[in-house]
Amino acid sequence: MGFFTILQSGGLLSTVQDKGRFGFMASGFSPAGAMDLPAMECANLLVGQSSDVPVLEMTMTGVHLQTDCDCVIALTGADFAAKINDAPVQVYRALRLRAGDVLRCGAAVRGVRGYLAAAGGFAIEPVMGSCSTSVKFSLGGFEGRKLKAGDRLALRCPQLPVSRLDDRVLPVPAHLDKTRPAQNEHEVRAVLGPQNDRFSQSGIDTFLGSWYFVTTSSDRMGIKLDGAKIESKSGYDIISDGIVPGSVQVPASGRPIVMMADCQTTGGYTKIATVLSSDLHLLAQAKAGDWVRFAAVTSDEAARIARRHSAKSRRLEYAYLRV
Amino acid sequence: MDEPRFLAVGDGALCVEFGDKIDPRINAEVGALFRALCGKPIRGVRECVPTFRSLTVLFDPAVLTARRLEQKIQKRLATAQNTRDAAKRVFVIPVCYAPVFGEDMPQVSAHTGLAPDEIIKRHCGTDYLIYMLGFLPGFAYLGGLDPALHTPRLQNPRTKIPAGAVGIGGEQTGIYPIASPGGWQLIGRTPVRPYDPARIPPILFAAGDYIRFRAIDEAEYTRLELLQSQGETIWEVRNGFLHDFAIGRLAQHGAG
Incomplete structure (x- = not known):
């Protein structure tokens, strides 16, 4: 038109x-x-x-x-x-x-x-x-x-x-x-795994207990974070397997990268955790220099959160399209 | 075969891991489950990503939970175990190994101590198993390269390799599906496009299929390229059964 x-x-x-x-x-x-x-x-x-x-x-x-x-x-x-x-x-x-x-x-x-x-x-x-x-x-x-x-x-x-x-x-x-003060700290929820068993307990504690900052190398492929090094038990490389948006890769640098919409589908770095799909939008809006912290939730909690999230967006869609 | 492990992948995926090494038998387990889930989809499953040794299953968390999916997959595994009679699909891909395309043939020849004719003969002498697709759209990770042909990657990767380039990188061989940077030693080029967004299907082959290379000369390359631009099929598909080939032979080369 x-x-x-x-x-x-x-x-x-x-x-x-x-x-x-x-x-x-x-x-x-x-x-x-x-x-x-x-x-x-x-x-x-x-x-x-x-x-x-x-x-x-x-x-x-x-x-x-x-x-x-x-x-x-x-x-x-x-x-x-x-x-x-x-x-x-x-x-x-x-x-x-x-x-x-x-x-x-x-x-x-x-x-x-x-x-x-x-x-x-x-x-x-x-x-x-x-x-x-x-x-x-x-x-x-x-x-x-x-x-x-x-x-x-x-x-x-x-x-x-x-x-x-x-x-x-x-x-x-x-x-x-x-109109509100800028928020430069973002907490995102994640389920540990699939390769959390490759990390020592102190590595997992570092991952969950530290604030990481968003680096300028972040893009639609991944949000690259810097901060405390996550200690691995048996190296940072695995035989390449599947990656999804939300996968938190930890390469040899020990610093996490959260994979986003343009992520490659397979990769050979250990993945310590996976960010919930309902929280990925927070990372999409995080600027270089912002701080990110990960909070662990169980698979069952993640399932409940995801159901609530999708019910909420369905309700919104219904309310706004029923004119 | 060990019991597969079910690994948590957030709120919308589950990883079924069949082992921790590159092995055609483990990969066959992955393929069997992949085909079972494609053939008779579980409600709520969005798609699956098969890799060397695991299958990542993506699902809609509004419909399914990881726990329920695991139970459903356990049931499927009980019936998907027997893969011996699965069809074997071999794509025969024409490759021109002439110097104009195989720029690095002299280096491969020097490294392997084999004459170009012998390299071509060996490169065309195997059905390569597609362990998985990844890295680029339609990029196939192939198993089965003759160890005598293993050649290290280039020290300085090229910034642009054309689509269809066929190369050797370490223990791997393969086709660049789209123009991309890369460090493999180029030994030839195929007029076949493994990836064409306008074609149905856009990607020619899938994990679990096989590729076999067939040597052609420059005149044939030009002829096939023209045919392809007219929408003709310029590759050949041979169908067989998995038990037709010796798994043991593949396993020897499969560790690459």
Whole structure:
């Protein structure tokens, strides 16, 4: 129905993402998909569509774009101090754009990754069942790459009349709320294993008792942490086996790396623990220099937490799509 | 065979570990469970990642718990144990070993003390077991390279290796499915694309399949490349049964 044209700035790493490409991990494909899934889902619900419609994920700095049609958008996740035609706008709120309007996203003032959903969604053809961009494999999304100036993103027709989307708001999560003091400490829950038996008790204690800081080498593949060295009992290498988003690898440096959406599917480092899927979004928004601590939960607790988490997002989806 | 170990992988996955070494018999156990779960899926299982010696099973925690999944898999294992009659699928992949593609053939020849013709003969003389796929989309970890062909990786890896390049890296051999940096000694190139996102299926082979290389000349390479661009199948698939081959022979080479 219309186009968004990317103006001078495409942002540091702006890619089209949905919930991920599943069913191909056995062939070596990382699942990809939005790093902060709850934020991505909120963006879609705000513009009145199911939570898995592809959105734009922006990293550290956002896009500048102009629309050639009237439409409704929402910005969630990291706060890029966005403006529409020089007027500041809020995150976690449905926003009306008129033909010719210019949206400018700046640098993230809270968090790292922001999401832009447009009512109707972007007209992107799925590749292997998903619209997610895998930049490393030049696969999916917008030509398999990040957006740059001059790109034109086509929009589909909205699922709901845009007039019914006005004033839709969702609460801003505390760690992304710029009206609150910045949070630079994040506690994430994890289940020990699959290779926790390769570590000494003092290694496990170090892992669970220390604050680790997020290094600048963190990206969509993994959040690389630094801090106290985790002592191993029998070396840091294993015969390569499966990796999932959330796997906490400990290579020979003894410092943990939490694997994220673009993780390789197999690897040969010991994995001391696996972060709960419901807590990965906190790491997706952790800036370089932020502090992370791991709290162990049992498998049974993890299962309960996961069920509560998915029930909560289903309730939210139901509440926001039943107009 | 030892009882498999069930290892916790967070709230959405479970690892079934069949052993702690690279061994075609352990890998066959992994493959048997993988095929059993693909053939008759358990509700709530999203996908499985087979590797050398373990199967990581990803599930939807809203539908399934690791505990319930473990019970269900235990039941499946009881029926999946017998893998002797499983079909053996061999992909015959044409490879051109001409100097224009096999840039590192002189180094491999110098290291192994074998003439290029002998290297080609040996490289084409084995059905290589695909232990697992990983690293890159469609990158196959192959077992079975003739020990006489083992050659160390390049000291300075290349920044770009073209898709289809066939190389030797230490005790391994394989095909680069997409252009990527890499440190393997290049001995040839195949016009076959193990990975093509526009094709169904996008990835040609799966863990548990076999690859056999067939030497072709440059003219044949050009002809097959053209055929492939027209959507023709330029590889051959041979079907057999696992008990047709000697597991023992593979085991000798399999430790690479």
